[in-house]
Amino acid sequence: METLANLESFVRSAETGSFSSAARRLALTPAAVSRNVAQLERNLGVRLFQRSTRGLTLSEAGERFLQSVQGGLDSIQGAIADVTVNAGQPAGMLKLNSAPGFGMDYLLPLMPAFLARYPAVTPDWSFDNRPLDLIAGGFDVAFGGGFDLPPGMVARELARMHCITVASPAFLQGQPRPTDPAGLADLASIVMRSPLSGRLRIHTMRNSAGVEMVIGHKPALLVNGPDAICPAALLGLGVGLVSVPHALPHLQSGTLVRLLPDWYCDVGPISLYFASQKLLPAKTRAFVDFVTQTFREQQLAHRLSVQSLASGKTA
Template sequence: METLANLEAFVRSAECGSFSEAARRLSLTPAAVSRNVAMLERNLGVRLFHRSTRKLTLTEAGEGFRQAIAGNLEGLQAAIASVSADGGEPAGTLKVSLAPTFGVSHVLPLLPGFLARYPLIRPEWHFENRQVDLIAEGYDAAIGGGFALSSGIVARTLAPAHIIAVASPSYMRGRVPPSDPEGLQAFDGIVMRSLQTGRIRHWAMRDVGGSEVVARQRESIIVNDANAMREAALLGLGITLVAVPDVRPDLDRGDLVRLLPCWYADAGAISLYFASRTHLPAKTRAFVDWVSEAFKVGRLAERFAGSLG
């Protein structure tokens, strides 16, 4: 009977087209992955990969074998994780993707308490401005917004992603605040150019009465990162539109002030994403429950709601 290690090495190598990348995801050496695949080929008596110096490609037999075991392998992994969880504490590497500013400000502070409760879990947290492929890239969970819910992925909403107008007290000193979103054009605007579309993002803001107005800012400063917009606002360079969680600490300290308190833009939701396995690994379940409870106890959904003024 084949070992799970051999089967995992084969499936990940097929997904990545590389022993080196498969090794990274499995926390092994490339030599170990190559050896496991070679052992599997020897035991089966067939060649599973065409090997070249540039890329691995599946043979016809390899593709058929991959299709036959891929789903079953996930079931085996889940079953092993479930049995392991029943026998002891959640353990292992917990690979999570987080939006940088949000993750550092609101999720990283939860880590000391989490590790005190689950000392056998080893965090591997990636702070990145991109939507990862949880399954293909080997992530246990991700926190952010706007992820495509592909097959096998579920989302648990943590808080709204509301966009508000902010500026520093020094910038607003001597200036009359705008009374509606159209009034933003009279001020220096700190705006963001999308890396995906190459366009400047203009938000449609709404008030509690349901009115909606496009907030067209003067393009005084253009950046491509939300945290850079926040920093520019802190430097007193103008007004910017950013997500409430990214500036909540600054607002609480008085380093930034909110303008147009009755207006906000809705950018969707901040969610916790994870694979919808029947037997979720204990380490992932512990993380999902810990973060969800922390947001509930801290009433962060309410604190991040721009609609509440």
């Protein structure tokens, strides 16, 4: 009868494509995972992986075996996790990832209340705009949008992120005011480029009538992350597409002016990413539940949306 450790090492290695990534997920050493898989192969009398310098590839027998055991392993681990969650207190290192702006403005302020409730948990934050592999990086929870979901990971939408076009009063002096997003091509703009491809990000705006239109650009400054756009707009370097929560205090103080007040851009969901709920350790389940409850109670989804802008104050 095969041990749970051998089967788990095989399944997680197959999911992640390497012993090292599986080891981070299982809190083992790569050598231990490799030994477990090798023992499983000896006991079964078949080779489950083709090994190379590029990583692991399932053999034909490995593919069949994975399909047979993966669901059963998840069920067993789910039962173990359920007992652990209900019996133990959340504790340990909790590895978290978020984009810098969103994380520091909206997630760090939640930490005092979370740590007061769960003092045995130690959050380990990584603030990064780059795409990442959640499993290979060993993250318990990540926040953002557009992540590829590997097997065993789920996403829970927290809010929609809305952006609006803004510029400083000094920049707008003597400049024509556009009447639609295409007209922004007549004004110098601060444009984000993809950190991976280097291409300019092209966005579509919509108005209250549901009309959609691509934003016109005349790039005066390129940046590789969204957090630089609002400061650049404040410096009078051009028109920027800025998230509502970042723009709101500057609109209220008058240091930024909203252009096209009937138009906004929905840049997609902000989601919370974590492992399959049946397999969550107590610390991760506590954090996921705490964040989703806090977003609901504090109406943070509304604060991130264009509906939070007071009518007539930002035009």
